[in-house]
Amino acid sequence: MFVKDIMTKDVITVSPDTHLKEVCRIIKEKRISGVPVVDSGAIVVGVITLTDLLKILSRIYQWINFQEQSQSTFRDRLKEEKVREYMSREVISLKGEDTIEDVMRMMFEKKVHTFPVIEEERLVGIVGKRDIVHVCF
Numbered sequence: 001m002f003v004k005d006i007m008t009k010d011v012i013t014v015s016p017d018t019h020l021k022e023v024c025r026i027i028k029e030k031r032i033s034g035v036p037v038v039d040s041g042a043i044v045v046g047v048i049t050l051t052d053l054l055k056i057l058s059r060i061y062q063w064i065n066f067q068e069q070s071q072s073t074f075r076d077r078l079k080e081e082k083v084r085e086y087m088s089r090e091v092i093s094l095k096g097e098d099t100i101e102d103v104m105r106m107m108f109e110k111k112v113h114t115f116p117v118i119e120e121e122r123l124v125g126i127v128g129k130r131d132i133v134h135v136c137f
Helices: 021-030 051-065 073-078 100-110 129-134
Strands: 034-038 045-048 114-119 120-130
Touching: 034 051, 034 120, 045 073, 045 114, 051 100, 100 114, 100 129, 120 129
Parallel strands: none
Antiparallel strands: 034 045, 114 120
């Protein structure tokens, strides 16, 4: 079976200028683990995931303890922060012709669970751990 057979084609994306608060809303509302970050030409320039958001929470915790500030003060500041500051820029992508075995190998070797699917440099889909579990079981 190929990635093109199981990928989600209607991909939710954000731009580098999307505010973190909006990304958090999307991830919570859609119950997804991350979103590709694309430029105006649908070229993937990064990805922001729950793991990235957890790293931000770690910084909040450390900052609050160091600055003796309230959590709400830092949250207010985060409302203005943009994805470009926190996204992962090294994106591991797949092609539609890659196999399920290719996906699993990449997941286990790279410890990445969501992959944009790229054809001719443009985003055409996304495949993640839920897709693999659904197909395999």
